[in-house]
Amino acid sequence: MSAPLTATAIAHPNIALVKYWGKRDVAENLPAVGSLSLTLDAIRSRTRVRFEPGRKGDHVLLDGREDQAAALRVSACLDLLREAAGVTHGALVDTDNDFPTAAGLASSASGFAALVTAAAAALGLRLPLHELCRMARIGSGSAPRSLFGGFVLLQPSPDGDVGVEPLLAPDSWPLRVIIAITAAGPKAMGSRAGMAASRDTSPFYSEWLRSHPADLRAGRRCVEARDFPALAELAEASCLKMHAVMLATRPPLIYWSPATLACLQVVQALRRDGVPVFFTIDAGPQLKAVCEPAAAATVHEALAAVPGVVRLIDSGLGPGAHCIDD
Numbered sequence: 001m002s003a004p005l006t007a008t009a010i011a012h013p014n015i016a017l018v019k020y021w022g023k024r025d026v027a028e029n030l031p032a033v034g035s036l037s038l039t040l041d042a043i044r045s046r047t048r049v050r051f052e053p054g055r056k057g058d059h060v061l062l063d064g065r066e067d068q069a070a071a072l073r074v075s076a077c078l079d080l081l082r083e084a085a086g087v088t089h090g091a092l093v094d095t096d097n098d099f100p101t102a103a104g105l106a107s108s109a110s111g112f113a114a115l116v117t118a119a120a121a122a123l124g125l126r127l128p129l130h131e132l133c134r135m136a137r138i139g140s141g142s143a144p145r146s147l148f149g150g151f152v153l154l155q156p157s158p159d160g161d162v163g164v165e166p167l168l169a170p171d172s173w174p175l176r177v178i179i180a181i182t183a184a185g186p187k188a189m190g191s192r193a194g195m196a197a198s199r200d201t202s203p204f205y206s207e208w209l210r211s212h213p214a215d216l217r218a219g220r221r222c223v224e225a226r227d228f229p230a231l232a233e234l235a236e237a238s239c240l241k242m243h244a245v246m247l248a249t250r251p252p253l254i255y256w257s258p259a260t261l262a263c264l265q266v267v268q269a270l271r272r273d274g275v276p277v278f279f280t281i282d283a284g285p286q287l288k289a290v291c292e293p294a295a296a297a298t299v300h301e302a303l304a305a306v307p308g309v310v311r312l313i314d315s316g317l318g319p320g321a322h323c324i325d326d
């Protein structure tokens with residue numbers, strides 16, 4: 001059967017509980033450290049890819065607009081898929097996010113996971129998962145995690161690549177994630193440039209690399225044991241350690257807004273009062289509060305009352321990237 005040349009895929013953003021920051025190999029976009037994440041269900045990227053025989057170059061629409069910077073990264077990813085399929089067709093790529101793009105909500109992770117899933121289907125490729133992971137990683141270091149649902153571990157493998165391992169399915173430990181959006185604009189510095197600056201200038205970067213494998217091992221243990229209190233402490237420590245590296249970068253990478261810090265303090269106060277919730281924050285001003293299902297309404301209400309919170313997204317854990325009918 002010939003390849004359909006067109007396919008559409010959905011992928012959900014993922015949120016890291018043990019963070020990744022830094023590249024081991026910039027050209028290959030290999031992360032310097034592993035990470036542990038959970039995939040969300042409430043927000044998604046949807047990407048339609050249409051290859052056209054005879055077409056030169058790719059045309060990329062992101063949220064309905066042409067985007068030159070995104071197009072370069074998309075083409076680098078599609079080149080790998082074209083090579084695997086032995087074709088040279090250019091592609092029309094139409095991708096939309098139902099949440100703010102490039103604002104610390106992992107839109108590049110879901111976007112590139114959806115892209116490689118759709119492109120592989122369009123080209124009729126049945127790739128081993130590690131190949132699909134490698135292709136997604138060229139687009140975004142955290143994208144391989146969005147190929148899978150639930151809790152996902154990404155770790156450096158002995159051959160120098162990274163391996164991705166789904167740890168728990170979404171319904172095996174159905175935690176909730178309340179995302180407090182404190183500013184919807186794009187972030188001041190993208191994570192690629194930020195990571196390079198941290199590697200070159202942050203005095204804490206080497207300690208981050210040294211101490212990370214132990215955090216990752218502890219993260220795996222917490223998830224496998226479904227140990228919420230231990231995961232809460234570890235995830236907050238990993239998040240703050242990453243932000244300490246960022247803050248000590250020159251010029252400093254300060255991704256928080258005053259409302260981010262206010263949300264953080266609300267989450268800390270809730271936990272002191274016995275509510276099972278913890279926070280995590282990425283390269284942007286949004287705070288993600290992870291909680292047990294019974295605490296979700298309390299957490300939502302408390303974050304909604306924080307001045308500067310413009311919107312809340314309540315999410316469960318979601319599935320990995322998958323194709324949908326065109």
Ligand code: PMV
Nearest residue numbers: 016019020141142191282283
């Ligand atoms: O996927 P990238 O390469 O843009 O990196 C994102 C890194 C953080 O979101 C800040 C942390 C993480 O592990 O997701």
